[in-house]
Every structure is written in C-alpha cells, then in structure tokens.
Amino acid sequence: MKTWQTSGGIKIYSLIDSFTNIYLVRHAHHSILVDSARHYRYKVAKSRLEKILEGEKLNYLFLTHTHYDHAENAFRFKQDFNCKIIADEREKQFLEKGRSPLPKGTNTLAKIVVFLGNHFTNIEKYNPAKVDIPVDDIYELKTTNEVVRIIRTPGHSPGSVSLILENEIAIVGDAMFHVFENSIFPPFASDISELINSWEKLLKTDCTLFLPGHGKEVPREMLERELEKRKG
Numbered sequence: 001m002k003t004w005q006t007s008g009g010i011k012i013y014s015l016i017d018s019f020t021n022i023y024l025v026r027h028a029h030h031s032i033l034v035d036s037a038r039h040y041r042y043k044v045a046k047s048r049l050e051k052i053l054e055g056e057k058l059n060y061l062f063l064t065h066t067h068y069d070h071a072e073n074a075f076r077f078k079q080d081f082n083c084k085i086i087a088d089e090r091e092k093q094f095l096e097k098g099r100s101p102l103p104k105g106t107n108t109l110a111k112i113v114v115f116l117g118n119h120f121t122n123i124e125k126y127n128p129a130k131v132d133i134p135v136d137d138i139y140e141l142k143t144t145n146e147v148v149r150i151i152r153t154p155g156h157s158p159g160s161v162s163l164i165l166e167n168e169i170a171i172v173g174d175a176m177f178h179v180f181e182n183s184i185f186p187p188f189a190s191d192i193s194e195l196i197n198s199w200e201k202l203l204k205t206d207c208t209l210f211l212p213g214h215g216k217e218v219p220r221e222m223l224e225r226e227l228e229k230r231k232g
Contacts (some may be wrong), residue, residue, distance in 0.1 A: 001013055001014055001015070001048070002014040002017065004169055004209065004217075005030065006165050006166040006168045006169055006213070007166065007168060008027075008165070008166050009027060009028075009166075010026070010027045010148075010165050010166055010169075011025070011026045011027070012024070012113075012165070012169060012171070013026070013052060014023050014211075015048050015052075015130075015164065016037045016041055016044065016045050016048075017110060018037075018041065018071065018131060019179075019196070020035070020037055020038060020041075020069045020213060020214060021035070021212065021214065021215075022034060022035045022036060022037045022045060022211055023035070023166065023171055023211060024049060024052060025148070025163070026035060026052070027169075028168065029056055029057075029061050030059055030145055030186075031053060031056065031057065031058050031060070031090070032059060032060045032062050032141075032148070032163070033049065033058055033060070033061045033062065033066055033077060034062050034063060034064065034163060034171050034213065035062075035063060035070040035071075035079055035114070035173065035213060036063070036070065036071060036072060036073035036074050036076075037069070037070075037072070037073055038068075038069055038072055038073075039072050039126070041073075041182075042073045042179075045073070045077050046076075046080065048076075048199070049081075055081075057081075057083075058077070058081040058083045059081075059083060059113050060084050060086055060133075060141070061062045061074060061077050061078065061084070062083075062084045062086045062087075062110050062150070062161075062163055062164065063085065063091075063095065063161075063175025064099075064161055064163075064164070064171070064172065064174065064175075064213060065085065065087075065088070065089040065091060065101075065156065065157040065159060065160045065161070065174065066087060066091040066095045066100040066159070067100050067102070067124070067157065067174070067216055068096040068100065068123060068124050068125070068126050069213075070173065070174075071087075071095055071100065071126060071129075071144075071215060072126040072127075073128035074127075074129040075126075075128065075129040076127070077099075078130075079170075079206070080139050084132035084133055085129055085130065085131050085132050085140075086132070086133040086135060086141070087133075087134065087135065087159070087161075088134070088136075088152065088160070088161045089134040089135060089159070089160030090135045090154075090159035091109070091133045091157065091158070092134045092159075095128065095129055095130075095131055095160070096128050096129070096131060097128055098125060098126050098127055098128030098129075098133045099124055099125045099126070100102065100124055100157070101124065102114050102117050102124055102194055103111060103156060103157055103188040103189055103190040104125070104187060104188065104189065104190060105185055105187060105188055105189050105194065106185065106187055106188060106189050109187070110187035110188055114188065117133060120231055122139065123198060130146030131214055133148050135152070135161055136177070137152060138151050148163060148164065148165060149163075149164040150162070150164070151164060151201065151202075151205075152164055152198075153172060153173075153175045153198035153201060153202060154190075154191065154194045154195075154198060154211060155175060155189055155190065155191055155192065155194040155195025155196070155197070155198045156174040156175055156189050156195060157174070157187065157190050158172065158190055158191075160173055160174065160175055161173070162175060162198075162202065164205055164207065167205055167206045167207060168207055168208060168209070169208075169210075169211065170202055170205065170207040170208045170209070170211070171206045171210075171211045172202065172210050172211065172213070173212070173213040174186050174188070174212070174213045174214065175195065175198050175199070175202070175212070176199075176210055176212040176223070177212060177213075177214050177215060177219050178212050178214070178216045178217070179214050179215035179217035180215075183206060183226070184212070184218050184222060184223065184226050185230070196227065196230055196231065199223060199226070199227045199230075200227065202223065203220070203223060203224065203227065207220065208220045210223060
C-alpha cells in the first residue's frame with residue numbers, strides 16, 4: 001500500500017489503486033476517506049480501512065465529485081462507519097438522487113463511451129446518500145491539529161472539488177487523469193476551459209504533488225508542462 005506524508009505529519013494511504021483510486025487521510029486520530037470506488041471493490045476497501053483505523057472512527061467521506069465510480073459506495077460507507085459525507089453544493093442533488101450525469105468526452109473514444117452510457121445503460125445510477133456538509137467555495141475542515149482546505153476545481157464536473165493538505169499535497173479527483181504516461185488530461189470533462197482554470201488554481205497553491213482519481217501521482221512540474229501545452 002503506497003503512502004505519502006506531509007511535513008506536519010498528515011499521512012495519506014492509497015487504499016484502492018486499481019483503475020479508480022481512493023485515499024485515506026490520517027492525522028493523529030482524525031480520518032478522511034476520499035472517494036468510495038466501484039461497488040465490487042467495497043469489501044476490499046472496507047477491510048483495508050478497518051485495518052488502518054484499528055477501531056478508531058472514520059470521521060468523513062469526502063467526495064471529489066459524484067460520478068458513479070467515485071460515489072457508488074458512499075451509502076455503504078456512511079451506513080457502516082457513520083461518517084459525515086462532504087460534497088460540493090452543486091452536486092448535492094446528484095448524490096441524494098443516486099444519479100450523476102456523465103460528462104462529455106474529450107476524445108473520440110470517450111465520446112463513444114458517453115453515448116453508449118447515456119443511451120443503453122444505467123451505469124451512472126447508484127444508491128443515494130445524504131450530503132452532511134455541502135461545500136460552497138473554499139471550505140476549511142478542522143482536524144485534530146491542522147486545518148485542511150477544500151477548494152472548488154470544476155471542469156471534469158461542475159462540482160468537482162480538491163482536498164489541499166498543508167499546502168503540500170492535493171487530492172484532486174478527476175481534475176487530472178494520469179493513466180497514460182505522458183498525459184494528465186481527462187478523457188471526460190463537462191467544461192474544458194473550467195478544467196484549465198482549475199489547473200491554474202491548483203498551481204497557485206504551494207502543492208508539489210497531486211493525487212488523481214485515476215492513475216499515478218502527478219508532480220508539480222508535470223502539471224506546469226501540461227498547462228503550458230494546453231494554453232499554448
């Protein structure tokens with residue numbers, strides 16, 4: 001299990017690192033689960049989470065956005081761990097209905113996937129869950145000894161948000177997609193110009209490492225190169 005740590009001692013665990021990542025953020029006795037993975041990964045995720053927590057409470061489930069591959073198990077985590085769910089105000093309605101619309105494809109293959117998903121499957125549907133803390137603009141989440149910031153980073157979806165840990169490491173959901181070696185540009189996005197603006201917003205922090213919802217970690221230098229390429 002891969003881990004990262006900030007200078008102040010906040011530890012991040014890569015709880016599930018298959019095609020869709022989920023992370024556990026730990027500081028002292030305070031815990032935040034980031035995203036919830038697909039339904040068929042729930043038992044594995046729950047087992048690993050319980051092993052790390054060792055009987056302590058899971059305080060929050062933070063959803064970077066409410067697409068099915070990130071929110072599908074939100075109901076089960078809330079039910080089993082009695083944690084509070086944090087999501088952006090603009091996507092609250094989707095989680096509470098249990099259906100979040102698929103974003104547009106940014107390449108030909110992705111456009112075909114979206115078309116098939118919209119017309120022939122109900123893949124975007126999942127068990128609904130209540131949002132306990134709706135985020136509006138910048139939100140500060142007080143943990144045991146630190147303040148964790150939540151900032152809006154739309155583009156992949158209208159209500160995408162990122163978790164900023166000590167201004168060193170950011171967990172960014174699908175604002176970046178690092179499955180392919182030389183690209184972090186998501187294959188799906190509701191608004192590409194907003195996505196680019198969100199990259200700029202993330203670079204205005206001092207974060208040197210970005211943990212995406214899919215694929216490997218993204219160093220700051222790579223984000224800077226990709227932004228320059230997209231703007232150029």
